[in-house]
Amino acid sequence: MTTDHVAERTRTAAPGASKETLEDYTLRFAPRTYRRWTPAVVGASALGGIAYMADFSIGAGIGLSHGTANALLAIAVAAAVIFLTGFPLAYYGARYNLDLDLITRGSGFGYYGSVITSVIFASFTFIFFATEGSIMAQGLRYALNLPLWLGYLVSTLVIIPLVVYGMKALAKLQSWTNPLWLLLMVAPLVFLIVKDPDSVHRWLSYEGTGGSGVSTAAVMLGAGVCLSLMGQIGEQIDYLRFMPPRTTDNRRAWWTAVVLAGPGWVIFGAVKQAIGVFMAVYILDAVGSAAAVEPIEQFTGVFKEIMPPWLVVPLALVLVVLSQVKINVTNAYSGSLAWTNSFTRVTKRYPGRLVFVLVNLTISLVLMEADMFSFLNNVLSFYSNCAMAWVVTVATDIVINKFVLKLSPKQPEFRRGMLHAVNPVGVVSFLASSILSISVYFGLFGDALQPYSPLVAVVVAVVLTPLMAIVTRGRFYLRRTGDGITEPLLDEEGNPSGTRYDCVVCGEPYERPDMTASAAGGTICSLCLSTDRDGRHVLPAQAR
Incomplete structure (x- = not known):
């Protein structure tokens, strides 16, 4: 992905992302913050x-x-x-x-x-x-x-x-x-x-x-x-x-x-x-x-x-x-x-x-x-x-x-790319x-x-x-078992981690459970991944 392409997507996606408190994290994990x-x-x-x-x-x-x-x-x-x-x-x-x-x-x-x-x-x-x-x-x-x-x-x-x-x-x-x-x-x-x-x-x-x-x-x-x-x-x-x-x-x-x-x-x-x-x-x-x-x-x-x-x-x-x-x-x-x-x-x-x-x-x-x-x-x-x-x-x-x-x-699990389309x-x-x-x-x-x-x-x-x-045999639950981020999703008490990562598309920070690695580099939030029309950010299926 080119820098200009990322910048353009950032400009179009950021206004919606910045209003997430108004939108009440509609399609997302609800963060600790x-x-x-x-x-x-x-x-x-x-x-x-x-x-x-x-x-x-x-x-x-x-x-x-x-x-x-x-x-x-x-x-x-x-x-x-x-x-x-x-x-x-x-x-x-x-x-x-x-x-x-x-x-x-x-x-x-x-x-x-x-x-x-x-x-x-x-x-x-x-x-x-x-x-x-x-x-x-x-x-x-x-x-x-x-x-x-x-x-x-x-x-x-x-x-x-x-x-x-x-x-x-x-x-x-x-x-x-x-x-x-x-x-x-x-x-x-x-x-x-x-x-x-x-x-x-x-x-x-x-x-x-x-x-x-x-x-x-x-x-x-x-x-x-x-x-x-x-x-x-x-x-x-x-x-x-x-x-x-x-x-x-x-x-x-x-x-x-x-x-x-x-x-x-x-x-x-x-x-x-x-x-x-x-x-x-x-x-x-x-x-x-x-x-x-x-x-x-x-x-x-x-x-x-x-x-x-x-x-x-x-x-x-x-x-x-x-x-x-x-x-x-x-x-x-x-x-x-x-x-x-x-x-x-x-x-x-x-x-x-x-x-x-x-x-x-x-x-x-x-x-x-x-x-x-x-x-x-x-x-x-x-x-x-x-x-x-x-x-x-x-x-x-x-x-x-x-x-x-x-x-x-x-x-x-709810993120695109991690799940099969239909189970x-x-x-x-x-x-x-x-x-x-x-x-x-x-x-x-x-x-x-x-x-x-x-x-x-x-x-x-x-x-x-x-x-x-x-x-x-449970084969249709997960398309992948790893989301490309090394930090665990849960903290030591079993609660979703509060660590924040920047989204490569909208530029906004979101907490660990909402993020996956992007196939194009960096990390991407679940909403930007959901609206990725050409699928360039979706991680490939894991080999069985």
Whole structure:
């Protein structure tokens, strides 16, 4: 490469690289120099992102259809699966400071293979943005008589200025609003139960529209809806990747934050789903089944029992708007990361994360205007099959292929040139799990098996992922075992090294885990390597 060529690339790439704090290290390892928050702050920020109200609607929908007993069992089954699969992903994200897409690349999918799962995750974010935006619009219509179409637009536009500055702004927003949100959600319910203890009995004895008692099929149908939230672990990891290095001094705080804000999010989510069933049953006779699944109706109905009439609607509106803003900044943020990851790898162009904030919000607005909320559970039941196939495949690769079979490298790899383009271990397992579970969901294997599509998705992924690793003997994980830099990636405590190297293309310094040697000389950062169109910087494959 000529000096002029390097200089020209430096001039064009440096502006984007210099804005990485604004872009929040979209496609990169998150460096120590940026991770200045304590474990408690990162954990609280991550948990602030689960303030969404779709849980209340999901729980209400399952409870009204199948009864409280089936709903609670479904919620518990889904929570157990989500916790177990989310734990290894959260650990890897926090320990190695990578988002879920970067983890997925080296956990069975390959450099380009994980584009599939990035699109799946991006779909998760705009589906749930649309869901939460619809709930906010319902609140605006209820309290302010704002037309739904205008409420959809308002709930979308208000997010843009909040999500522009990434983690720095999100950490403050989530931390400052968590106490008020918890007070508004928990206090009224406690007062209601104290005032009307019989409400608990009515809730537990409610049998739903079927009225047939506990049913395995009903439990699995309900669990399928709840399991659609499995992709939420990706949004949790978008916060957890900014955890500080784990040391002897912060070990307890570090693990507490990772467990509670990682897989532990589902504990809080399950509680909200159960509360959703409770509130729907409580207000059912007053508002009817259609309105009983709307959170604004649920909380208004509860607030009416314990506070003056003039205060009911304003407080319910504050709770709904606050909840929707807290989650939709996360949906917009995480969705933009997923879209940018996919677009940059496929086109080798880096337009910046903010472009895809607008893309994600536009898709979400279209879904809202199409009244997606009215068929929410159907959308989530279908989507859950793809989400489960992806997350369970990655979790299985980490737990079994890395730690038991030792066929997958324990240390996650995400950099171009280090990975094969496609790894059949994850891609085949994911596609087989998705296709089979979706086929079961649509009844292609008979009505009796239809409710068990979530179980099919989980079992196929758990069995096929290690089987594919054994069949391929792990040959498709790493294209190279060395990245051309002599310093180890990890320091003496097992944390990613903080040593900085200058990128030969953009001229910016980045920490060791983000760098590889360039085939043209010097070292190159992962983003510049991703956008290297002619591949002149990509190291050759290692001879076997």
